Amino acid sequence: MTARTIECGLAIDPYRAVDAQPDPAQFVRRLEERGETPSHARLRRRFLRLARVSPGATVLEVGSGSGVVSRDLARMVGPRGRVVAVDPSRAFVRAARRLARLHGLGGRIDFRVGDGGQLPFRNGRFDVTLAVTVLLHVDAPEAIVAEMARVTRPGGTVGVQDQDFGTVALAHPDRRLTARILDGVAERIYPEPFSGRRLPGLLRAAGLRHVRLRTDVYQDTTLEPYTQAFLERRAENAVKLGIVDAAAAQKWLGALSALARSGAFVMTLNFYGAKGVK
Template identity: 35%
Template sequence: MTRTEANRPAANRSAAPRTEGLSLHAFTDLDDDAPEIGPFVSALEAFDRLPLLGELKKLAIQRTRTGPGATVLDVGCGFGLESLRLARAVTPGGSVTGVDASARFVAEAQRRAAAEGLTVTFVEGDAADLPFPDDAFDVTRAERVLVYLPDPDAALAEMVRVTRPGGRIAVITPDFDTNTIGVGDRATTRAILAHEADTAVVHPWLPRTLGPALRAAGAHDVEVASRMVVLSPDLAASYFATVGRSAAAAGAVSEEDAQVWVAEIAQRHREGTLFAAIGYYLFTATV
C-alpha cells in the first residue's frame, strides 16, 4: 500500500466515529510526518464495522480457502485489523504477514497483536516492491488499498509473484462512482459526488478494469462478487458532510448549495432518515 489509507477506506456502530473533517483523500497524503494517526485509525475502524463489507471479507476467506495451515500475506495491512482476524483463521499451523508503507501503522499493528497474544509478522514495505521471495504465500490479499496506489498493476504483479502456483489472491475495493446518498437535488448531488469520485482516490473506477489486470499479471480463474455496502447513519453524516464541503472549496458547487446540502444531511441524520451506500467488489483469482 502507499502512505495512504495504506492502504485502505467504510462502518456500523452506536457511537459516532472520529471521522468529522477527515476526507478519504487524506489517506493518500498520509505519511509518518502526520501529527497523529488516531483519526485515521478511528475512520478505518468505523468502515471496518460495515456488516455488508464484512460479508465480502468472509467470502474472500472462503474463496481463497484461507484456513488452518495457510500462509497469508495482507498487503496494505494498516494497523492490522484484518491481519489479526486472519491469524485466528489459519491456526493451527498457519502464519500471517502484514506489510504496510506506514511505519507507525506497522508499530500499532505490532502493539495490537502483542496485546491479543497473536503471532503475526508486520513489516514496513511498498506494495509495488514487496520484500518477500517468489512463491512465499498460499494466499495474498489487499483490501481498500489499490485505489490509492499510483501503479496498481505493479502491485498486482507483485502479489502474483509472491503467491505460490495454485495459490489464491483476493482484492476488495470500492467503485467511487457508486457513492449514493438520499439528500439534495439531483444536480447538486451529482456534482458533489462526481467531485468526490474524481479527487478522493487515484483510481476511483478500479473495479472496472481489475479483472483484466489480474489476468495480465498472470492470474486466472477470476471471480467477482459485490455488495452495495450501506453506511451507518453516523458515518454517512460525517463522511458526506466533508464531501460536500470539499466540493464547495474546489468550486465544484457553490458555497450556498453545499451549505444547503450539508444541512439536509444533518437534518436527516437527526430524524433517522439518512441513507447512504457505496458499491464494493471482491475479486479472487488463482496463480
C-alpha cells in the same frame, strides 16, 4: 447530524502518505471504526470467504493499515498458519502491532514496513496474497498486483477487494449537487476511484487464472457514524477543491440529517472482490 466546521486546506488522498499527515492516529481510528461497522465487517468477511483462507495457510496482506483484515486472517489460519502484513506507513505498522497485542494476537502477525510495488519476499512464498481497499489509493495498481502474483505460490490465490466510487447511490433532494460533490471529489482525490470494476482485468493482466468476481453492497439506511464521517469528509473536500462553497456544503449535509431523522436516508456503495489462481 451536526456538520463539522468546514476546514480549508489542500485536499489529497491521505492514504497515499499517512506518515506525512499532521495526525496519523486519526487514520488508525477511521480504519478501526470502519472495521467495526457491522455492514463493513460483513463485506470483509464475505471477501475472505471468497478468498478461501484455510487453517494452516501462509497469507500476505498488502496495505494492512491498522490491521483489521490481518487480525481476521490470523484467526482464520489459526496457530499453525502464518500472517505477514506489509504497509508503507510506519505509524500504521506501529499501531497494527499494538492493536494485535490488545486483541490477543500478539506474535501471530508479522507486521512490516514495505511498499506493495516492491514486496520484500522471494517468489512463491505465500499460499494466499490479499489487498483490501488499497488499489484505489495507488498510481500503478498493475505493479502491485504483479508483485502479489510473484510472491504467491503456483496454485495459490491472489485476492483484491475495493469499493468503486462510481457506484455511490445517495438519497438527497438535490441530485445534481450530490453528483457534483461525490463525483467531483472522488475523481480528484483518488488516483483510481473506479478501481472496483477493474479488479478482474487487473488479475488477468497479471497472468492469474480462474478469475472470479463477487459484488457486495455497503448499505446504510440510518446514517451510521462511519457513513456520516465519510459524507462530512466529502463535503469538506468539495469546499477545499472549490466545487461548492462552505454554506452550500453545510446545507447539503443538513439535508442528509433531515432525511435520516425522517427515516428516509439511504446510501449504498458497491464493493468488488476478485480472486484468481496463480
